[in-house]
Amino acid sequence: MNLSTLGYALLGLLARNPQTGYDLAQRLKGNVGFFWQARHSQIYPELAKLSEQRLVNFEEIAQAERPDKKVYTIMEAGQEALKAWLTEPVTVPKIRDELVLKAYTIWLAEPKGASELFEVHAKAHEAQLERYIEIKTFLEQKWQEDGGQVSSSWFGSVAAVRRGIGYEREYAEWCRWLQTTLS
Amino acid sequence: MNLSTLGYALLGLLARNPQTGYDLAQRLKGNVGFFWQARHSQIYPELAKLSEQRLVNFEEIAQAERPDKKVYTIMEAGQEALKAWLTEPVTVPKIRDELVLKAYTIWLAEPKGASELFEVHAKAHEAQLERYIEIKTFLEQKWQEDGGQVSSSWFGSVAAVRRGIGYEREYAEWCRWLQTTLS
DNA sequence: AGAGCCATGTAACCGGTTACATGATTAG
DNA sequence: CTAATCATGTAACCGGTTACATGGCTCT
16 A cells, blocks of 8 residues: 555645545645645546545535535545654655756856846745745744644644745845846 | 757756766766756667757767767757757746655654654755765865856856755754754 | 636646666776 | 676656646626
8 A cells, every 4th residue: 555645645635624636736736835736637536546545535515506526534544644654764855956957057158148037036936935924924823823732733834834934035045146146 | 949958957067078978877866966867768868869959969989998988069059059048937946845745744743753754854954065065165166266257167066056055954954943843 | 708716537748767688897 | 706887778667747628607
């Protein structure tokens, strides 16, 4: 019973709330999409696999003015599989970043155009940084209201968004340094 | 003539030095591999494509005590394609990080095992950070010796390693924060 | 009238990894 | 004697993206 990472991602989301495949797809292109993305074309087949393996359950709900839907719920076996996965070792991830690749060869470019490219990215990361800061404020408040324990699901959200903040801040600063140095 | 990103990566490396496919594979699993990776099984066919499109040239060199080899050189058309690509817009890259995914669901785990997981990663990123700092010192010296211009290939290397340093530092700090908070 | 949301699925394609294949030389 | 290095290639597989497919409701 070797699940894919996407399988665990879905289990993790279902551990928070029972949801439909559509809902999960929204999450994975919304804020959760910051660290893990998936399209519905990948999600629906994966849910079918999780269901086959009795890690999740679904209830079909007929709707009048909307298409019928399947609400998935995590089962006990799913919770256990998820918990086991959480503390298993992870290989240190490798960056695969086209912009850094361009930076590596930027000595060949005309500095003006290059500087503009990095300014665009600086702005994008600065904007994302501010969005994350707002989200963090919201999440930390919720976490405190929930008792401020590491066993609160809000804690997981706070942890993830903190990574987002650090990442965007650092990326933006690097872009600004390059942009300034090139101009 | 739409090249893949790997194609441009190879052109960028060949713009620095004429090299064999084997050499390129070494680079892309060494320091360049920090921001772009590729295996020889991907590189050899890509070089054939670049050659077909007359962006690179190769010279076959027969060797006595080693297998024969093909040394690839970038051509003028290749240089031009590369320069044009450098300033073209890049879509802002998305993180896909299993450890952050785990952090998001870490509220379900037993804190002790979780804390250990993040400590392992903290150490890994701290170690990588120190390696990059050493490399940066070396590269900046070379860059200065070469005149300290942005048109020096050393500048591209410095830019890339600076990103590496920021990335590792931030990642390590985040792991430490989580590790401490969990224990 | 057209875009966008809700809702679920399949199929083709593509980039990248793993494995298969070969073979001499050198270092431990 | 075994493992690693040099050196180049092909083939199978797999995760993920894009595109195909359907269809009613709501907002502009």
